[in-house]
Amino acid sequence: MAQMRVRDRAGEMGFDPSDNGRADITADTSPTTGPNTAPTNGSGTLGKALEVLDIIAAAQHPLRFTDILAQSRQPRGTLHRQLTNLVHEDLVKVNGDHTYTAGLRLLKLAARSWSNNSLRSIAYPHIKTLQQKTGETVHLGVLNGQEVIYIDKLESRQNVRMHSQVGNVSPLYCTGVGKAILASMPPDQSALLVEGLDYHRHTPSTLYTPSLLEAELKTIRAKCGLSHDREEHEPGIYCVAHGIMHEPSGTYAGVSATAPAFRLQGDTIEIWEGLVRDCALAIAQDWADRLGPRSTE
Amino acid sequence: MAQMRVRDRAGEMGFDPSDNGRADITADTSPTTGPNTAPTNGSGTLGKALEVLDIIAAAQHPLRFTDILAQSRQPRGTLHRQLTNLVHEDLVKVNGDHTYTAGLRLLKLAARSWSNNSLRSIAYPHIKTLQQKTGETVHLGVLNGQEVIYIDKLESRQNVRMHSQVGNVSPLYCTGVGKAILASMPPDQSALLVEGLDYHRHTPSTLYTPSLLEAELKTIRAKCGLSHDREEHEPGIYCVAHGIMHEPSGTYAGVSATAPAFRLQGDTIEIWEGLVRDCALAIAQDWADRLGPRSTE
DNA sequence: GGGCGCGTTCCACATAATGGAACATGATTT
């Protein structure tokens, strides 16, 4: 049929990673229960394969062939071959019985890319300092589509879950980093995002409408980019955040310091504000300084 | 069936970019061992795409088109379209200038699969116990091809590198987990692996030949599967490990406790041996108990 | 301005994915 060639993107030289207005309608509140946050519908062979991989990786349990068949709308024959290919590439592992789970190659690949992530490595010493000064958990998050994805996390002293958050995503409208990011981008861009979000009232203090959020963003901008998550995502959890902008790559990021609300009494919050802002600005500075890393390779 | 051998690729896959010159803040002592076990040759569309993704994810710096072109043997036009596809799927991000880095989808995908990994979640309480009892770093590793990949790690202290090891790979012949795994598998299978490894003498005490390793495996089997890494991978680092076997899935894994050698004086090692063995056996037991992973959780 | 490196685009071509239908397997029922 009149199959239009995919050429809407990258036509110019502009950078638009995921600019298409295609919206995923899944804003999962729980960490690991996202069915498919499809960045793009599965076009092309690669897209189809990733769609299947998404299903498998998102499942909490090993899936049988039929389970996958039910979720992907591929025909049996097609799906079977796709699975074979995925297994062959070690992206998927087929267990003794006929169940499929995510393969280890994914982890290996992600570990390497994470380790080589420039923002992460640039930010590391700074968030470490922040973590030491606050004594609490700090996060480094990046805007990705309609959500924020955490690319690093340093825990507070106590030995809680290790890196539960790295790679996990959270909503923009009810996290410190998310709001800081929104506030740090051009108003027209943020407005577009704000309108399109899928809101849920996680706690009594969640800002659960676009207008509430816009008002909040105004406040944040007035505070020069400092945002607060006042138990808006999880009850009892307070956090202070600040955006980080990198012009050359068009990336929006942010850092946050998090603590149980009761521990943030008196002027601690103000102290934190300074620490967090300093951290964010230091990262932004370092990041900007590495404009032309062309020299040593 | 006679799997049609794919196009010969003259194993020059694991091309390791120069490791020096970059003042990587978070320099790992032994991030990835050079001789890369090619997971599978890049056959099919998926394979080709992954080959490109591998190159990008492994690079410490954003790569330009030409850089990738040089490493992949694809023609210009082909490579360009593949990159376009990868970017379209958010597996690769193209920066403002024409450089490519790994996309965030990889991290998100891996995080979900990691979080849903059954061995990991089964093992977690046990390795946490082990970590608390030893007070040192513990690892959970799985055999993957010719190397061991770490799927979890608990640090002794909080301040050091966070989860540098998760997703990273290490050689079989000079790590506690690796040797424990080899010792726990059928001799003919392990012998096959032992012969095919690529040995490097990381330290003076590294077992750097198949025969040395085989002798060691015999000792380990005599000790009922307890293995020791006596500064064989990194100078000054000692570790005690034990294998974990899961019949149904055919997976070989292992746990280890690691510490600076000087801290393991006197009878500490013997105590550790008991702790590590108990931990491994407990995990194996729990794992076996979940034969029918049909139920929830 | 001419040469050159680099990224991008085009398009005839053939490879590689498609999916409906048949086959195989094993458990459950009649």
Added chain:
DNA sequence: AAATCATGTTCCATTATGTGGAACGCGCCC
């Protein structure tokens, strides 16, 4: 035991999909 069903696997004609050589546009430096 035969019949039924649910499941996983294979086959193969069709064509959508990826291929790659060549040409184009662009910025840069002799």
